[in-house]
Amino acid sequence: xxxxxxxxxxxxxxxxxxxxxxxxxxxxxxxxxxxxxxxxxxxxxxxxxxxxxxxxxxxxxxxxxxxxxxxxxxxxxxxxxxxxxxxxxxxxxxxxxxxxxxxxxxxxxxxxxxxxxxxxxxxxxxxxxxxxxxxxxxxxxxxxxxxxxxxxxxxxxxxxxxxxxxxxxxxxxxxxxxxxxxxxxxxxxxxxxxxxxxxxxxxxxxxxxxxxxxxxxxxxxxxxxxxxxxxxxxxxxxxxxxxxxxxxxxxxxxxxxxxxxxxxxxxxxxxxxxxxxxxxxxxxxxxxxxxxxxxxxxxxxxxxxxxxxxxxxxxxxxxxxxxxxxxxxxxxxxxxxxxxxxxxxxxxxxxxxxxxxxxxxxxxxxxxxxxxxxxxxxxxxxxxxxxxxxxxxxxxxxxxxxxxxxxxxxxxxxxxxxxxxxxxxxxxxxxxxxxxxxxxxxxxxxxxxxxxxxxxxxxxxxxxxxxxxxxxxxxxxxxxxxxxxxxxxxxxxxxxx
Numbered sequence: 001x002x003x004x005x006x007x008x009x010x011x012x013x014x015x016x017x018x019x020x021x022x023x024x025x026x027x028x029x030x031x032x033x034x035x036x037x038x039x040x041x042x043x044x045x046x047x048x049x050x051x052x053x054x055x056x057x058x059x060x061x062x063x064x065x066x067x068x069x070x071x072x073x074x075x076x077x078x079x080x081x082x083x084x085x086x087x088x089x090x091x092x093x094x095x096x097x098x099x100x101x102x103x104x105x106x107x108x109x110x111x112x113x114x115x116x117x118x119x120x121x122x123x124x125x126x127x128x129x130x131x132x133x134x135x136x137x138x139x140x141x142x143x144x145x146x147x148x149x150x151x152x153x154x155x156x157x158x159x160x161x162x163x164x165x166x167x168x169x170x171x172x173x174x175x176x177x178x179x180x181x182x183x184x185x186x187x188x189x190x191x192x193x194x195x196x197x198x199x200x201x202x203x204x205x206x207x208x209x210x211x212x213x214x215x216x217x218x219x220x221x222x223x224x225x226x227x228x229x230x231x232x233x234x235x236x237x238x239x240x241x242x243x244x245x246x247x248x249x250x251x252x253x254x255x256x257x258x259x260x261x262x263x264x265x266x267x268x269x270x271x272x273x274x275x276x277x278x279x280x281x282x283x284x285x286x287x288x289x290x291x292x293x294x295x296x297x298x299x300x301x302x303x304x305x306x307x308x309x310x311x312x313x314x315x316x317x318x319x320x321x322x323x324x325x326x327x328x329x330x331x332x333x334x335x336x337x338x339x340x341x342x343x344x345x346x347x348x349x350x351x352x353x354x355x356x357x358x359x360x361x362x363x364x365x366x367x368x369x370x371x372x373x374x375x376x377x378x379x380x381x382x383x384x385x386x387x388x389x390x391x392x393x394x395x396x397x398x399x400x401x402x403x404x405x406x407x408x409x410x411x412x413x414x415x416x417x418x419x420x421x422x423x424x425x426x427x428x429x430x431x432x433x434x435x436x437x438x439x440x441x442x443x444x445x446x447x448x449x450x451x452x453x454x455x456x457x458x459x460x461x462x463x464x465x466x467x468x469x470x471x472x473x474x475x476x477x478x479x480x481x482x483x484x485x486x487x488x489x490x491x492x493x494x495x496x497x
Contacts, residue, residue, distance in 0.1 A: 094452040095401070095425060095461065107464065113495050114141065114480070115172045116192055117464075119488040120162065124149035125469040127484050128210040130163075130217055130237060136476045142192075143169040143477055145491070146237060149484065150205025150221050161199040161208075161221070163233055165240040168193045169491060197236040200250040203227070207268040213275060218254075220278055224264045228257035228280045228290075230297060255297040259288045267314035273321045277338075281311025281326060289338060306334055306344045313357045319365040327355035333370060335382070346385050350393075351376060357407045359417070367394075369417050371404025377419055379431065397455060400425060406470045412478045416459070416497075420468040426483055426490075428460040428497060460494045 093105055109115065127149035134144060144167040153159045169192050203223035211218040217233045232254050235247040260282045267281025276292025285307035290299040309329035317323040322338040331351050334344035351372035361367035371377040377400070378393035385391050402422030410416035415432035435456045465485035474480040479497040483490045 094454065095423070095463075096452050105463070109172050111460070111495055112172050113493045114143070114169060115490070115492040116166075116169055117488060117490050118166070118194065120149070120151070122151035122153045122158070122160070123486045124162065124205070124484050124489075125152050126150055126205055126208040126222075127470060127472070127482070127489075128208055128219070129472050129474055129482060130210055131212070131214070132476065134476070138477045141169070141171045142167070143480070145169070145474060145477060145480070145482075146240070147482060147489075148208065148210060148217075148219055148233060149489075150201060150208045152204040156203045156225070157200075159201045159204055161201050161205070161219070161231065161233070163197045163199070163236045163240070165195045166192060166491065167195070195240050197239055197247060199231065199233065199236065201229070206264060207266050209268050209270055211270045211276065211278070212272045220268055220270065220280075222265055222268045222280060226260050226262040226264050226282075228260065228265075228268070228278075229253035230255040230257075230278070230290075255290075257288060257290055257299050259299050259301070259303070260284075260286065265311060267311040267326060269314045269316050269324070271316040271321075271324075272318055273316065277316075279314045279316065279324060281307075281314050283310035285309055285311055285328065285330075287311055287314065287326060287336075300341075302341050304336060304341045304344075306336075306347070307332070309354075312355060315358050315360040315368070317365060318360055318362045325358055325360060325368060327358045327370060329354040329373075331355060333358060333368065333380070335385070346382075348380075348385060348391060350378065350380070354403075356404055359408045361409050361414070362411050364414055367409075369407050369409060371407040371419060371421075373403045374398075375400040375402055375404060375421060375423070377404050377407060379417075395431060395457075397429070397457075399427060399455065399458065405468060406483075408471060408473055410473050410497075411475050412473075418471050418473065418481060420471045420483060422467060424463060424466055424468060424485075426462040426465070426468055426471055426481070427458060428462075428481075428494065429455075429457045430459050431457050433457050433459075459496055462490070462492065462494070465490055 099105070107115070127147055130146035130148055132144070132146050144165070147164045147166065149162045149164070151159045151162070201221065201223070203225035205221050206224055207222040209220050211220065217237045219231045219233050221229045221231065223229060230253055231251070235245065239245040239247045257280055260280065263282045263284045265280060265282030267279065267287065269279050271277040278290040279287055280290070281287040285305070287304040288299055289304070290297055307326065307328040307330055311326050311328050313327040315325045317325070324336050324338060326334050326336065327350070331349055331353065332347050333350045333355060335346040336344050350370050352374065354373035355370055356373055357371045359369045361369075366382040368380045368382060369377065370380065376396060376398045378396040380391070381394045400419065400421035400423050404419060404421050406420040408418050410418065413430075416428065416430050418426065418428050420426045433456050465483060465487060467486040469484055471481055471483040474482065479493045481492055481497070
């Protein structure tokens with residue numbers, strides 16, 4: 001969450017920069033300053049301190065007490081009054097409110113249990129979380145997690161797959177809260193460790209997905225060259241944990257889907273019910289099925305035909321074998337039986353603009369969430385769908401002011417979904433919450449007197465990244481979200497997730 005700091009008066013001006021705040025007035029509304037992102041906890045090389053000893057990285061300058069000219073202690077009551085005045089300078093910011101002259105946004109660390117940022121060599125517009133052997137339901141800190149991402153470099157030959165291990169992910173210090181207890185100092189740190197291995201990739205990566213498997217790490221990538229590549233990164237992941245293991249250098253893909261020709265695409269998904277079955281959809285509206293055999297992979301020669309526009313997203317059912325959904329710029333969502341390539345079983349006009357993303361609920365088999373180019377996202381009950389009906393969504397929201405770029409159900413709570421948009425917002429929603437008139441009145445009143453209606457289902461607004469492209473819940477660390485944008489990754493857990 002972000003808080004708005006009011007513009008200081010002339011007598012409040014302090015020449016010393018304030019901790020975590022930008023000294024200039026160049027902050028864009030809705031985007032956190034770079035200095036605030038640094039305070040989240042940048043990843044550092046574990047040997048960096050030895051190499052760069054003596055260099056000053058982001059030294060915090062704390063202004064001296066202006067009233068303590070004689071070096072004497074400030075009266076405790078007077079200090080408390082001053083602290084209260086400082087707190088009043090900060091107000092909750094809601095997207096849509098205009099910042100006044102001299103006002104800026106700062107991160108409210110007290111709303112995060114963990115918040116870290118990570119920069120990368122090239123923007124990674126798609127990634128996936130790798131399953132590990134550290135157990136499920138992990139709630140203790142520091143946390144460790146594994147991620148694989150694909151780049152969008154300026155030249156096709158410079159693209160890479162990044163296999164990353166992020167460790168020492170400590171709880172976030174609430175250092176903007178005065179008088180915080182020091183009981184948990186052992187759990188707090190600002191220097192997580194990032195270890196990585198890279199694999200060359202020809203062409204930018206439009207979409208990347210990891211095959212569900214308890215032992216191997218098979219990854220599919222949709223390249224902007226029109227090829228879908230399948231990579232075995234098992235040894236690269238093992239090398240991050242086992243000293244002395246040297247993975248193959250720039251191994252070739254173990255299989256390439258060539259049926260799409262030179263037509264690129266975005267729809268890509270592995271089945272979690274029938275392991276080894278991969279679907280890929282292109283901008284020509286075609287969907288191809290690739291199946292893992294005992295010795296290799298094979299792609300069907302015939303495609304699934306039904307969409308009259310680009311297939312933007314594909315999702316296998318998490319419960320039913322051989323059933324999948326597809327979303328398209330033709331504004332429809334279609335439900336398919338994998339045995340029938342000629343026609344979808346169901347087709348619904350879901351939005352009045354491109355359907356960018358969909359997410360099939362992991363445990364409730366009849367729920368699908370969808371996000372559109374207009375910023376609208378909806379929740380659909382498939383029990384209401386039939387070939388002859390024109391069903392309405394069970395819920396629909398227009399909160400985001402830009403295209404919805406990613407949507408995903410939370411794996412550990414059936415009513416919670418995360419939504420990312422091109423408006424630089426990542427929102428968390430809980431559809432089990434009901435409207436509370438008294439609470440709603442408080443939240444819809446802007447601090448400047450303007451009315452900003454906040455739906456009761458909206459749990460959290462995360463900001464600070466530019467052009468957010470994808471978000472995923474961590475399946476083994478409940479409540480943790482990882483998001484990627486043009487300016488890097490955020491790894492965080494909110495206090496209400």
